[in-house]
Amino acid sequence: MSRSAHPAGPRHADVLPEGHALPAPEDLNFLDPKVWSKTTERRAADGVVTVAGLDVRELAQEFGTPAYILDEDDIRERCRAWKDAFAGSDVFYAGKAFLCRALVKWIAEEGLNLDVCSSGELAVALSAGMDPARIAFHGNNKSAADITRAIEAGVGRIIVDSYEEIARVAFAAERHGVVQKVLVRVTVGVEAHTHEFIATAHEDQKFGLSVADGKAAEAVRRILKLGSLELLGLHSHIGSQIFDTAGFEVSARRVVALLAAIRDEHGVQLPEIDLGGGLGIAYTSADDPKQPSDIARELVDIVKRECAAADLDVPRLSVEPGRAIAGPSTFTLYEVGTVKQLEGLRTYVSVDGGMSDNIRTALYDAEYAVSLVSRASDAEPMLSRVVGKHCESGDIVVRDAYLPADLGPGDLVAVPATGAYCRSMASNYNHITRPPVVAVKDGQARVVVRRETEDDLLRLDVG
Ligand SMILES: Cc1ncc(COP(=O)(O)O)c(C=O)c1O
Numbered sequence: 001m002s003r004s005a006h007p008a009g010p011r012h013a014d015v016l017p018e019g020h021a022l023p024a025p026e027d028l029n030f031l032d033p034k035v036w037s038k039t040t041e042r043r044a045a046d047g048v049v050t051v052a053g054l055d056v057r058e059l060a061q062e063f064g065t066p067a068y069i070l071d072e073d074d075i076r077e078r079c080r081a082w083k084d085a086f087a088g089s090d091v092f093y094a095g096k097a098f099l100c101r102a103l104v105k106w107i108a109e110e111g112l113n114l115d116v117c118s119s120g121e122l123a124v125a126l127s128a129g130m131d132p133a134r135i136a137f138h139g140n141n142k143s144a145a146d147i148t149r150a151i152e153a154g155v156g157r158i159i160v161d162s163y164e165e166i167a168r169v170a171f172a173a174e175r176h177g178v179v180q181k182v183l184v185r186v187t188v189g190v191e192a193h194t195h196e197f198i199a200t201a202h203e204d205q206k207f208g209l210s211v212a213d214g215k216a217a218e219a220v221r222r223i224l225k226l227g228s229l230e231l232l233g234l235h236s237h238i239g240s241q242i243f244d245t246a247g248f249e250v251s252a253r254r255v256v257a258l259l260a261a262i263r264d265e266h267g268v269q270l271p272e273i274d275l276g277g278g279l280g281i282a283y284t285s286a287d288d289p290k291q292p293s294d295i296a297r298e299l300v301d302i303v304k305r306e307c308a309a310a311d312l313d314v315p316r317l318s319v320e321p322g323r324a325i326a327g328p329s330t331f332t333l334y335e336v337g338t339v340k341q342l343e344g345l346r347t348y349v350s351v352d353g354g355m356s357d358n359i360r361t362a363l364y365d366a367e368y369a370v371s372l373v374s375r376a377s378d379a380e381p382m383l384s385r386v387v388g389k390h391c392e393s394g395d396i397v398v399r400d401a402y403l404p405a406d407l408g409p410g411d412l413v414a415v416p417a418t419g420a421y422c423r424s425m426a427s428n429y430n431h432i433t434r435p436p437v438v439a440v441k442d443g444q445a446r447v448v449v450r451r452e453t454e455d456d457l458l459r460l461d462v463g
């Protein structure tokens with residue numbers, strides 16, 4: 001993953017422990033627009049950070065900390081950018097990145113479809129009024145109950161991931177007297193350049209049916225024999241937080257080759273392919289993600305080229321961005337509690353959240369930026385590790401970053417690009433309650449997911 005590197009500032013090299021490579025930034029007060037949401041800025045008058053025109057100190061006062069602050073204009077703009085870039089194709093927002101009813105409404109209003117991967121995500125989508133026909137249902141181990149729920153709701157498509165599931169979906173569809181549209185999740189054998197836990201298209205893993213060993217082709221054979229299933233096409237998702245588009249190209253090529261093989265064997269041309277999500281975002285200034293328009297052009301070109309070579313009609317394309325839509329929209333606002341300076345090493349800055357609101361650093365060695373946001377500071381940069389309040393030394397939010405040396409208890413710091421896979425992967429470890437999601441827009445703030453309370457924790461404890 002990325003290295004967090006602001007432009008190097010040799011004048012601060014003396015604060016680095018020997019052998020440490022992270023350069024200090026020239027300006028600690030700078031908010032890189034690459035990693036902060038659209039309306040986040042540092043107010044010139046007093047150095048306080050604002051978002052949608054709102055002072056972060058007032059947000060902290062009103063909603064408490066930690067809190068996820070979600071910039072609605074930012075997320076809507078990204079929905080539109082994907083929709084426009086993929087005009088003529090379909091965009092399914094991947095709800096696993098972050099899902100709540102407000103977001104379901106926004107994505108529906110912006111013309112996106114929705115990918116869900118559990119009955120719980122489906123329940124949220126349906127309760128927000130999402131048209132089930134615009135929902136794709138994913139998962140590598142959908143139970144009979146999940147499948148029945150999806151079919152009864154009338155989901156537009158189910159992406160089948162195993163032979164067992166083909167039988168389960170066919171049985172449930174028959175019982176309900178419907179013909180269910182399905183796609184087959186195929187494994188294309190691509191080694192995506194990302195953390196191994198979030199790469200999903202190499203052969204040795206749990207998702208999909210392999211193209212190389214013939215299981216994907218066999219799944220197609222089975223589906224085509226079943227009257228209660230309509231095979232829409234093939235689905236491939238190579239992984240997540242990927243910058244290099246070569247993997248998507250190989251995936252597209254192999255999926256189109258399988259379409260051609262299916263046409264040759266069965267005399268049918270499947271009408272659709274879905275190339276999944278996975279486009280990376282900037283977590284630090286060192287990351288350089290592609291724009292949706294670039295990725296759209298590249299994917300559409302490769303699909304057209306490969307189809308022309310195989311004498312196939314160009315299928316309808318769909319994609320499933322999650323992180324690229326939700327990630328950059330949000331920052332997590334924390335209050336600093338303690339600052340411990342370890343001579344010759346680094347400074348540990350403890351904030352009032354931690355691995356329960358952002359597990360990504362512990363799980364994937366993810367890198368994040370962090371800034372002091374309740375004021376500006378001219379103090380020297382201090383090599384810091386931002387840690388949480390959990391009983392775990394791996395409870396790290398930002399592994400290496402510079403914060404001003406005058407940082408102290410009561411200061412507010414914010415970690416940008418936490419809109420994807422932070423609230424959705426949050427836990428109650430140590431019985432810490434999960435933070436709220438506060439949506440901000442045009443000078444207004446509203447809670448869209450409320451803070452958990454101790455009552456919420458105790459309600460489940462029925463012993
Ligand atoms: C099938 C599928 N589609 C879409 C996504 C969304 O990925 P990302 O958030 O990286 O765009 C995922 C998660 O990796 C996924 O498993």
Ligand SMILES: N[C@@H](CCCC[NH3+])C(=O)O
Pocket residue numbers: 096198240241360364420421425
């Ligand atoms: N949770 C992962 C991404 C997994 C994507 C789902 N297949 C992350 O935070 O990067």
